[in-house]
Amino acid sequence: MAGNETGRRHSRDDVAEAALRILDDLGLPDLTMRRLAASLDVQPSALYWHFPNKQTLLAELADRIVATRPEGSAAGKDAGPEAAGGADTDWADSVRSEAAALRDALLAYRDGAEVVSSTLALGLGSPETVDRFARAVARGGFDAETSRRAATALLHFVLGHVSHEQQRLQYDSLGVLATGDSSPLDEDDPAAAFAFGVDLLVGGLELSRSRR
Amino acid sequence: MAGNETGRRHSRDDVAEAALRILDDLGLPDLTMRRLAASLDVQPSALYWHFPNKQTLLAELADRIVATRPEGSAAGKDAGPEAAGGADTDWADSVRSEAAALRDALLAYRDGAEVVSSTLALGLGSPETVDRFARAVARGGFDAETSRRAATALLHFVLGHVSHEQQRLQYDSLGVLATGDSSPLDEDDPAAAFAFGVDLLVGGLELSRSRR
DNA sequence: ACCTGAACACCGTTCAAGT
DNA sequence: ACCTGAACACCGTTCAAGT
Numbered sequence: 001m002a003g004n005e006t007g008r009r010h011s012r013d014d015v016a017e018a019a020l021r022i023l024d025d026l027g028l029p030d031l032t033m034r035r036l037a038a039s040l041d042v043q044p045s046a047l048y049w050h051f052p053n054k055q056t057l058l059a060e061l062a063d064r065i066v067a068t069r070p071e072g073s074a075a076g077k078d079a080g081p082e083a084a085g086g087a088d089t090d091w092a093d094s095v096r097s098e099a100a101a102l103r104d105a106l107l108a109y110r111d112g113a114e115v116v117s118s119t120l121a122l123g124l125g126s127p128e129t130v131d132r133f134a135r136a137v138a139r140g141g142f143d144a145e146t147s148r149r150a151a152t153a154l155l156h157f158v159l160g161h162v163s164h165e166q167q168r169l170q171y172d173s174l175g176v177l178a179t180g181d182s183s184p185l186d187e188d189d190p191a192a193a194f195a196f197g198v199d200l201l202v203g204g205l206e207l208s209r210s211r212r
Numbered sequence: 213m214a215g216n217e218t219g220r221r222h223s224r225d226d227v228a229e230a231a232l233r234i235l236d237d238l239g240l241p242d243l244t245m246r247r248l249a250a251s252l253d254v255q256p257s258a259l260y261w262h263f264p265n266k267q268t269l270l271a272e273l274a275d276r277i278v279a280t281r282p283e284g285s286a287a288g289k290d291a292g293p294e295a296a297g298g299a300d301t302d303w304a305d306s307v308r309s310e311a312a313a314l315r316d317a318l319l320a321y322r323d324g325a326e327v328v329s330s331t332l333a334l335g336l337g338s339p340e341t342v343d344r345f346a347r348a349v350a351r352g353g354f355d356a357e358t359s360r361r362a363a364t365a366l367l368h369f370v371l372g373h374v375s376h377e378q379q380r381l382q383y384d385s386l387g388v389l390a391t392g393d394s395s396p397l398d399e400d401d402p403a404a405a406f407a408f409g410v411d412l413l414v415g416g417l418e419l420s421r422s423r424r
Numbered sequence: 425a426c427c428t429g430a431a432c433a434c435c436g437t438t439c440a441a442g443t
Numbered sequence: 444a445c446c447t448g449a450a451c452a453c454c455g456t457t458c459a460a461g462t
Contacts, residue, residue, distance in 0.1 A: 042428090049425080054456090130397060153369055157369050245435080255447055260436095
């Protein structure tokens, strides 16, 4: 059903795309190697020709998910007028839109945040996501270590927030929505709560800069 | 081996303690219902008399883990001299030590952060952890919604950071420590990186306060 | 280059029945 | 109140062999 319509053999890309489909349709708990194999009309063992194990498959999915950027959501150019060394008055907005773009990408696939989060935790997946944050922060004139630490703080917040957001989505889509049994982490306006958290981190950076 | 030494029957508390032991000794992936049952000299099905399912067991463990506070690490009293309404000049330090105490508690058990994180994500577990953060923030004179949002941002950062920290620990303890293959999220000084992230969030709150 | 067939070593959960 | 025995419906992964 993915890639080649009726032909027998599949590519690594076919497998990844079929996996992404199952993820988005059924969710991460239902993305099993056996179910994936079945969706490709293949034996489970065939998958191990394309990927050494499930974790590697998930890392590939994570990379594809974070590469999902809604059209025209570029968070500033890679090398603007002030790219070479100097401080950028607009760095804060670029951090904010980088965060928003990542959130959008994670929300584009069911359980996207959890897939990326667990892949990052295992040290797999491309470093692109942290790097983008770090570059945006560095535009503010912060040193490399500060930028990297701020970037991971941002990433942890974004992944935690969106994971919870998505968990809530499918919790609501299922039956259990009794009145008032919301957890204290639930937010009635997820986007606003997200922006607030990002602003807190950006504000902290601004403050640390104003103190030299 | 846990609770009653040679007697046959166990309490819910025995089961939880045995589970905590397995978690700390072998890690979350090896904490299976079957292995837990074996450690109690009991059939797997016996566990389902004490807990309706594994998730509920994990939620109980999460509550016990966050209740682990190293001796004398109280992050300020629950009702100090300025408890009733007014702003507290020292609220920032209380947020910081609350964060440090939570980190210590999570680090006290292998995979502690992941257990708490996944429990929180499922909306299980006690709301105490968020509440403590929210109360510490509220001492700064912030309204309830701001305090709650800041608290969840803090919690997401702490859980993300410590999860990664712990994943790195057992990654290092296993074989694979080739030179220079560290992920961009790795920190050579985890405690400093942790404090930096917390300071960013606290700084953001200070800034938002100075802007009225 | 890509897949089958068959097996290995597991999982979480249910449920009637026992004491 | 607490547990056994047996089953159900699954997992991820390996590996010799096929085309």
